Amino acid sequence: MSMLRLDQIIMAAIIAAMMVVPMMSASEESLNLVSLILIWGLFAVGFDLIFGMAGMLSFGHAAMFGTGGYALALLAPQFGFLPALLVAALAGAMLAFLLSVFALRVSGLFFSLLTLALAQLIYILASTKLRAFTGGLDGIPGVPRPVMFGVDFYNNRNFFYFLIAVFVIGVAIMAVLRVSPFGNALKAVQANDVRAEQIGYNVQRLRQCAFMISGAYAGVSGALLASLMFYVSPQMLHWSTSGDVLIMTLLGGKGTLLGPVLGVAVFEVLKEELSQFTQHWYGILGIVFILCTIFLPNGIAGLFAVLGRIGKGASK
Amino acid sequence: MSMSTGISLQCENILVAFGGLKAVAGVSRSFESGRIYGLIGPNGAGKTTLMNALSGHATLSAGKVILNGRDITKLSVHARTRAGLGRSFQITKVFSGMTVLENLKLAAFAHLYRVQPFWMPAGRFADVRQSAEKVLEQIGLGRLAHAPAENLSHGDQRALEVGLALLSDPSVLLLDEPLAGVGHERLEQAIELIRRIVAGRTVLLIEHNMDVVMQISDEIVVMVQGQLLASGSPAEIKANPAVRAAYLGNDE
Amino acid sequence: MDRRTFLMSSAGVALMALNPVTSSGAADEPGEFHIAGILAFSGAYGIIGKDMRQGVELAIADRGGKVLGKPIRVSWEDDETKPQPAVQKATRLLAGGAQMMFGAVGSASTLALQGLADQRKIPLLATISADDKITRPNGSRYTFRTSNTLGMEIRMCVEFAKVKGLKKIYGVTADYQATRDGWDLFVAEAKKAGIEIVGNDYAPLGNRDYSVIVDKMAKSDADGIAVMVTGNDAVTFLKQSGQVGLNKTKVQFGPVLQDETLAAAVGPAAVGVYSGVRYHFSVDNPANKKFVEAYRAKYNEWPSSFAGEAYDGISWWLDVVEATGSWDREVWVDAFAKSTRGNSLEGMKVMRACDHQAAQVGLWGVVVEGQSPLPPLTMKITDVFDASKLFDAC
Amino acid sequence: MSTIVIGLSLSFLLFLLAAGLTLIFGMLGVINFAHGALYMLGAYVCYQIVHWTGSFWIGLAFAPIVVAALGAAMEVTTLRPVYSRDHIYQLLLTFGFILVIEESVRLIWGLDYKQVPTPALFSQPIAMLGSQIPSYRLFIIGFGALVSALLFLLLDRSRLGMVIRAASSDSEMAQTLGINVSRVRTAVFALGSGLAALGGVVAAPLVPIELGMGFSVIIDCFVVVIIGGLGNIKGAILAALLLGMARAAGFTYAPEWVELITFVLLIVTLMTRPSGLFSRKGRSA
């Protein structure tokens, strides 16, 4: 239990730090970096609901992420930003539902492979046959940001605060979900799906619900990324995007609320900082991954947990 | 839960085939409410497969399962549980990574809520806590409430298995070797426990320990090569030469 | 535990606070002229970025590293030949106070940057991306292109087919919007010239096997093969068509099919392949001679078309900025839109105010075996088409 | 008719690409995302050998050996400690390999395109079936068939193959029979890496050698491996034949649909026979 509290405290500290950073410093570069972390963090937090909690490895989350981006790009000019953002969430959930209808027919590794194949099919369609809507591989530039309540969110700082608001709401909802009976049921499904079904859980429906919620998170974060960048392209739908969110979640520590965000932050900061010091950052990142796999079996969050336990032991 | 006598579980010509092998080869039999049935038979006789067929873990090639007058043959596992069929497993399937109480609460949530609440922390549900704690005491694991389930001894894990099944308040309870791994010194106690907690429910129980089976069961059903060989009171079964030949071995 | 928690949270804060202190926001009087250079240093066009960077750096060195009296700083970023990172990295640099963008390589990236340029009102100079959409009438106010468009190169292809007397053409086109548009334009123009199209296949972008398509081409009665694929795909196509000797029986040509770099990747099968050439070191004028000499002296290699176009474009831009004497970006944009480059490396270039595209002559060449010190496979300029044949009036 | 020959060459190229991946999965349960990177490395090493010696054949012989040795080193130093861990972490690990290998290639060979010319012996086309068939394609068919036959013999008939099969189906039991399973794993990973490199070498005269070449083949490898059944080498041969032929037909009649055809095939396989189109049992877990 104290583990949970410790995590939450660090989490709160990080979010607070994110809010303080732009106030302290005038740098728009760091603003941009933290904005990215918030968006990908939200994506990863949603991803971990199925990956860390329910034990389902989706390799097709890029599909929902990109679809959210396209939904916003296509709908925001007509219907306004917030409605479009809502539709992005719904689109993510609906697409997740659709994928799950196919993918949940199989389990384990085959579920992962099927989500990968389906998402990649969507990628190919979006970049070729659907180019009339998606702009093909060129994507759609000029994705809007909101101007509402008299605030111009084209200003990066204002948009940053908007992102924080969405992020905090998203994480708060997820925090409740994870400790709710629903979240516990997902954990039960991961721990032992045969038993979970036997004591009366509708395992497939639980998986489907979790997948849809996770899809909604992906949709929203994809929409926010499109808006941050003023741009959306099929790259967001590509399997390597699914790979990225998986890698970040693993790096941070799956199965924790905090881990995925930490993973995203470390990944992005590392990429940013390394690429400024050396042109070989790419390889260094690879070495970091390898070392993390070998020496940090539970990700960075696992490291925190260990430190927390040592701290607790010492203070007793 | 039906307390009156009457048929609570009925098998109609159940057939389970894996490829060419008939693991359960046409079993028909009714089980009366409130009685404990011991299901015995040599290894590979199809006892566990029969249990799987009843609980929905094995697909029937033919036949029907009727629970309290309702045909549940087509129902999924969780729907059967909701219909009042509980079971424990031969190979322990408790939720590892969680405490004993958390295990029980999971079962309580599954029983008490059709749609799992997602809007507030699980800790705030007093009703769930109460039913979980009640069963916790019943199965005698009160002292271990906050121990991680995977650290329990074999026997205690078995008890937890039964507890999980119990939380769905089943009218029919299938127990697959609930006493395996229970130490000698605690065996009597464990038998007593089972008798007590299943009171009023129909129980079908697989157990290899003959003494235990004879002691605990109202009626014994003997299964050999996928079929029912005999049934009767423990005394009748002990005396049945066919059973002795098939199962107990006749060279003693 | 409390002390630990506190330490940990402070560590968290410190982690997040680490990265902001890199540069301060834009002041009214900037201390430097900051260019965001978004190029591909990896991915499909990874090889191009390096050359462009060398061209730009030479151009800056040529003017003493200064414009408007302030030092020029270029922040180079790798977009991995993908639009998403291009925008991401440009966004960061603009946030850091860059006054203009230079790049990108791939048209998809450039189009993506264009959106950013318009949103942020930052000039964008493209010197290699050829998609016609980048410059169009009433398009982006802030985007300029000093190099070729695909459309003009397609028209060169048609002009070439006419000159060469080709009668029947089989095409292969990358399944990508710009190349599809290019092919449609080619078909329309070719038909006007009485050239028959006997076939065309749309191949997936990044296709690694053209053998079936090559076989269909070889069996057809076409005398010309129009290759509307670029970069890696062009190399793959030519290597594989070379294995059946298509280069010996039919004339292979395309808008940006070959240059020295790509020819080196293709090998001997490249000889005899015709292609549009954006810039070439063999162009005979004083400005180019001077450039080629300086470039070879500095980098010990022949300038590629990417290096030449980058040098040419950025020099032009900086000269115009210098002439305005202003730090107002709107003033630069207005001035550049009306400018003319008399001494460009390829001769005269005229910036068209209507679409921000530089009107210029079109170079056309063929791959030949080069004699030292030329590269082993080099382009020989065979035709120079007049701008009036290649651009619609606007 | 020529479509069939070309289709065969596509098939055997696909098989050479995917064989190592399915071998490693079958034995180690590891999905080696770095397979494409090893393929690329094979092509680069071949280029280097051709550059030094002028002989493609020396490259064909030695590049796979070099990469196999590297694969063995990778397995011993990084994979061995994490076998007992959740398989998903191996993904992170092999993803790390990709980055490190690509960076190394960039450091050693730079960004320039490299090219390996078609070996002189197979540089001329041959007229057959009404087409000019590149003789290098015929070489690919012959060589691919040879490699698949050798692999088949190795796995199905040789002592080592027997050991590999035993260790992959029940490593504990194999150990009790005196088999050092760790060493078998290393050997298999090396073999798989070598096969990836072999794919790269064979493809080298067909495509530009550049950094992105590995990334672009990963998905193709997976398609073959999945359709054939994870870890099923015979299935991989059949899947490669199916896919190669389907692609050849696709390129003949509707090139712009080729990619979609591939994925629809993949999805149908996963939904109907997840353990592979050519597996004996259609299990669903």
Added chain:
Amino acid sequence: MSALALQDCDVYYGKAQALHHVSIDVAAGEVVSLIGRNGAGKSTLLKAAIGLNAVHSGRRLMGDRDTTALKPYELGRLGLAFVPENRRIFPNLTVEENLKIATVMGRKGPWSLERIYQLFPRLLERATQGGDTLSGGEQQMLAVGRGLLTNPEVLLLDEPTEGLAPLIVEQLIEAIRTINAEGVAIVLVEQNLKVPLKLARRQFVIDNGRVVWSGTSAELQADRARIESLISV
């Protein structure tokens, strides 16, 4: 001196202790049996003997050599053979390959492919079939034959008669006698007393992860009622 001895061994599954201070031993050429009911810990003990379960504390001795830290394949090479409960035939190997695989490590000894086929002629008939096509009895013969081909000092047999028809059981018992007559020591695990009393000189009764009784067959006969209640068959 014992061919194999476990001394004071503790074994854990995860955090749950499965064996408590267990000691057993078998002399060269001797047959001993481990008796106990389902879940008593017999198989766990056998797996600890062959190294598949880690021995948490205690020692494993072979002859005078301490082999506690050795890996299963090293133990195999030192002369331990394991015939597991569910036979664990390699399904993707033919019958003959399932036998040959045992000769890969190259331990010298009296057992050859021909002798195994002599012992179990049924296997010769099935030599080219897949390992997964055999009947239960044939699988058991194959598993025993595979273990023998490693030319072991000690053969660990886990419930070899389980689920087999009486006639097959008789054949198997005969085969085990033959094997023992060649000087191979045998540790036999069974749930009931029937087979052990026919084959073994000494018995260990296991219950709840502990050795609760040990003695010779004669001693067992004398105390039979109590032993039967311990194993409850």
